Amino acid sequence: MTTSDISELFHAAMIAALKVSAPILIISVLLGLVVSIFQAATQIHEQTLTFVPKLIAIGLILLILGPWMIETMNDFTLYIFGLIIKFN
Secondary structure (H helix, E strand, C coil), X not given: CXXXXXXXHHHHHHHHHHHHHHHHHHHHHHHHHHHHXXXXXXXXXXXXXXXXXXXXXXXXXXXXXXXXXXXXXXXXXXXXXXXXXXXX
Protein backbone atom coordinates (compact mmCIF):
# COMPACT_ATOMS: atom_id res chain seq x y z
CA MET A 1 0.00 0.00 0.00
CA THR A 2 1.54 3.27 -1.11
CA THR A 3 1.26 6.67 0.49
CA SER A 4 -1.15 7.79 -2.22
CA ASP A 5 -3.42 4.84 -1.40
CA ILE A 6 -3.34 5.76 2.28
CA SER A 7 -4.02 9.38 1.43
CA GLU A 8 -6.99 8.34 -0.72
CA LEU A 9 -8.30 6.18 2.12
CA PHE A 10 -8.11 9.06 4.63
CA HIS A 11 -9.76 11.36 2.10
CA ALA A 12 -12.64 8.91 1.62
CA ALA A 13 -12.99 8.52 5.40
CA MET A 14 -13.16 12.28 5.95
CA ILE A 15 -15.72 12.72 3.17
CA ALA A 16 -17.89 9.93 4.63
CA ALA A 17 -17.65 11.42 8.13
CA LEU A 18 -18.58 14.88 6.84
CA LYS A 19 -21.50 13.54 4.83
CA VAL A 20 -22.92 11.68 7.82
CA SER A 21 -22.36 14.35 10.47
CA ALA A 22 -23.07 17.53 8.48
CA PRO A 23 -26.91 17.43 8.51
CA ILE A 24 -27.07 16.92 12.26
CA LEU A 25 -24.44 19.56 13.02
CA ILE A 26 -25.91 22.17 10.67
CA ILE A 27 -29.47 21.77 11.98
CA SER A 28 -28.23 21.78 15.57
CA VAL A 29 -26.21 24.97 15.09
CA LEU A 30 -29.01 26.77 13.23
CA LEU A 31 -31.61 25.76 15.81
CA GLY A 32 -29.27 26.84 18.62
CA LEU A 33 -28.86 30.23 16.95
CA VAL A 34 -32.61 30.70 16.59
CA VAL A 35 -33.24 29.70 20.20
CA SER A 36 -30.46 32.01 21.40
CA ILE A 37 -31.94 34.94 19.49
CA PHE A 38 -35.37 34.10 20.93
CA GLN A 39 -33.94 33.94 24.45
CA ALA A 40 -32.16 37.25 24.01
CA ALA A 41 -35.30 38.92 22.67
CA THR A 42 -37.62 37.62 25.38
CA GLN A 43 -35.06 37.39 28.21
CA ILE A 44 -36.22 33.86 29.00
CA HIS A 45 -33.12 31.95 30.12
CA GLU A 46 -34.39 28.43 30.64
CA GLN A 47 -31.91 25.59 30.13
CA THR A 48 -34.51 23.18 28.75
CA LEU A 49 -35.49 25.71 26.09
CA THR A 50 -32.18 25.07 24.32
CA PHE A 51 -32.01 21.32 24.94
CA VAL A 52 -35.49 20.04 24.06
CA PRO A 53 -35.85 21.60 20.56
CA LYS A 54 -32.38 20.37 19.59
CA LEU A 55 -33.20 16.89 20.86
CA ILE A 56 -36.44 16.78 18.88
CA ALA A 57 -34.83 18.20 15.72
CA ILE A 58 -31.92 15.75 15.85
CA GLY A 59 -34.36 12.87 16.35
CA LEU A 60 -36.36 13.97 13.32
CA ILE A 61 -33.22 14.38 11.23
CA LEU A 62 -32.12 10.87 12.18
CA LEU A 63 -35.54 9.48 11.26
CA ILE A 64 -35.61 11.29 7.92
CA LEU A 65 -31.96 10.93 6.86
CA GLY A 66 -31.11 7.73 8.74
CA PRO A 67 -31.39 5.42 5.73
CA TRP A 68 -29.18 7.72 3.66
CA MET A 69 -26.61 7.87 6.48
CA ILE A 70 -26.58 4.08 6.75
CA GLU A 71 -26.20 3.77 2.97
CA THR A 72 -23.26 6.21 3.03
CA MET A 73 -21.52 4.24 5.78
CA ASN A 74 -22.30 0.97 3.98
CA ASP A 75 -20.69 2.31 0.79
CA PHE A 76 -17.60 3.35 2.74
CA THR A 77 -17.41 -0.07 4.41
CA LEU A 78 -17.64 -1.81 1.05
CA TYR A 79 -14.89 0.50 -0.22
CA ILE A 80 -12.66 -0.53 2.71
CA PHE A 81 -13.38 -4.22 2.11
CA GLY A 82 -12.55 -3.72 -1.57
CA LEU A 83 -9.20 -2.25 -0.56
CA ILE A 84 -8.52 -5.19 1.73
CA ILE A 85 -9.19 -7.63 -1.10
CA LYS A 86 -7.12 -5.53 -3.54
CA PHE A 87 -4.01 -5.48 -1.35
CA ASN A 88 -4.07 -9.10 -0.22
